[in-house]
Amino acid sequence: MHPLEIFELVIAMLLAIIGLHYIAHRLGLPPAVALLTGGSALAFLPGLPVIALDPELVLVLFLPPLLMDGAWFLSLAHLRQHIAGIVSLAVGAVVFTTAVVAVVAHLILPELPWAACAVIGAIVSPPDAVSARAVLQRVKLPSRVSTLLEGESLFNDATGLVLFRFAVAAAVSGMFSIGEALGSFAVLALGGALVGVAIGALWVLVIRRLGDDYLMIAASTLTCWTAYIAAETLHVSGIIATVVTGLICGWYQHVLFSANVRLRGTAFWQVMIFLLEASVFLLIGSSLRGVIQRVGGFEVVIQQMAVPVLAIVAAMMVARFGWVFLSDAALALLGRLGLTRRRPLGARAGMVLGWAGMRGVMTLAIALTLPQNVPGRDFMLVAAFAVILVTVLVQGTTLGMLIRWLGLGASDEEAPRKTVAEAEAAMAAAQLRAVERNAYDADGTLIHPQLLDRYQARARISANYVGREDHYHEGLHAHFDLVLVAIAAGRAELIRLHRAREIDDDVLHDLERDLDLEELSALSAKA
Incomplete structure (x- = not known):
């Protein structure tokens, strides 16, 4: 494609994102669902080119800022408090799901070698940070469950990538070593954490010396890619490096950023994350056409792959529920033996945690990196896409209803002092x-x-x-409603003065900014 055509296609994609988000808002659907289905439909429009995603570019373009965003706002206190549960999900659940899916795949497709079955499991096992964010933004959960889901989504991709790389190597060469895999994972994780600490410390030093709002915002925005690329260059985990950097930046931004930087930077960052997150789902949907063409069309998928793919999806879901409830039972047993003070999650929280394992960009990206000589490659691509569709379209749309049905909303059980x-x-x-x-x-x-x-x-x-919050609630709302009315009157008069040429643009902008800050303050206080 000509560079101008690529640019036009990107603009069209961004306009489609706005339209699909609007449709999702009007229909009360999760935006990820509208973007995924909309992208799939757009992929088959006549005249549009086939979207061929470069998996390495997808990972380095989208993953670092989305991981940084999750880590930036993740509570370090909650992370420390629930680190055992996060590790259990980010490592244990991924390994367990990989093993269960590999067994089911081998039973259904005995012609596939065990290593290839393990590849399938590694592809579909890690829940996705982007998909988790897209759903968690729309629901209210107890802080423990929310922290477990957010923490898992930030760290489990590293586990999935290690499993995938070793499984692919075994499928191609026929050799596999558990000791080597464990050692490699330890090196990747520890190395990534060290790189993250180094980049985070460098960010703190740089921000303290820049002294310019726009430079501080720009430097902070580029930090996520700096951490990821630096770690990958050193052959350690870019995912863990980005997450650790994000945790450090999120901790120090409260004392390093001025109010002006925080307001401007947050506004810019939120728009960028919105566009990147939406683009991920739209691109996943748009890539469906290329995947279907690669495997021989819909007929081949339906006739030859439908049943095995559904079995893989079911095995993946059952494995996650199995791990969640087995872990909770083990925690209850340890509690009765006096070996831990942590309370089990319980059946309701376990149901939500098990149902919240949406897959997304990581699953598709690592599937697209499969070498051509891996046995069953076409089936793996279809399985990856099916897992994304089912988890986002089914689990993503029903998670809120499940939470309401179970009565598991945000609670005060872990309220701050x-x-x-x-x-x-x-x-x-x-x-x-x-x-x-x-x-x-x-x-x-x-x-x-x-x-x-x-x-x-x-x-x-x-x-x-x-x-006495309830006693003052109605009066406070009336107070800030009147403040907003006064601000609106001042804004109308300011515009009248400008239109009548009684003030110039500089005066307009200065006073308008004061009114904007006053309005934001009133809206925040009212909320």
Whole structure:
């Protein structure tokens, strides 16, 4: 394709993303479902070129920022608290699913060697960070379940990639060593973590010295690709390096970023992540045509592959449920023996955790890297695509309903020591102490009376609010509704003055920014 045609195709794809997101919003569907089905439908429109994804480019383009985004906002306290459960899912569940799928594949297709069956298992075993994010953004879960799903999705790709590489090597050469695989995984994980720490520390040093808002935002945006590429260049895990870097950046951004950088950077980052995340699902759907053509058409898929593929999908789902409930039973047993204080998840949380194993870009990307001489390659490609379709379209659309049916919403079982109201009262008290120390001059004369009155009133109101949130709820909403009405009136007058040429553009932009910040503050307080 001509470069101009490629650019036009990218613009058309971005416009399609907006349209499909709008349709999903109107129909109440998860956006990932609309994008995946829309991309699949667009792939077969006459005149459109076949989308051939370069798997290495897909991984390096999309995976680092999406992993960084998940790690940036992941609570380190929750990560430490639930690290055993995350490792169990990110490593144990992936290995167990690979083994179960390999056994089922060999029973259904005995002509495939065991190594090739293991390749199938490694392809479909790791749940996807992008798919998990797309679903978790739309549901409310207890913090323990949410942290387990988010943490698993960030780290399990590394396990899946190691299993895949060794399984492919065994399928091609006929040789496999468990000791070598374990050693390789340890080197990749530890090396990736060290690279992540180094890049994170470098980011902290750079951000402290840049001193320019736009440079800080640009440097932070590029950090995810820097960590991933640096780790892959050193032949260690780029996934773990990116996640560790994201955890460090997320921890230090609260003290390194000014309010201006945080507002601007977050707005830019959220739009970029939205476009990248949506593009992933649209590209996955668009690649369906190429996969179908590669294996010989729909007839071949339906007649020869449908039953084995459905068996693979079922085995993958059963394996995840099996691991979740077996792990929970083991945790309960250890608790009765007095070897752990962690409580089991329980049946309801286990059901949600088992049903939330959506697959996505990682499954398709590693499937597309399969060498031509791997036995059963065409079947593996179809199985990978089927797993993505079923998990996103079926599990992704029903997860919210399952959570509501089970009554498993966000709970207070792991609530922090202070509520929002208590934290606000503590901040107001600290602000008042700072104002009181500086409200008087050296002679003891009050020089900031209005400021002192304002912060005294704020501290008093915040203290009275604690424990009486319901009592003040209606009045606070009415208060901030009136603030928003006043802001809207000021904005209308500002526009009138500009249109009447009584103020110039600089004045318009300066005052408009003040109104925008005031409106954001009011909306945040109301929420």
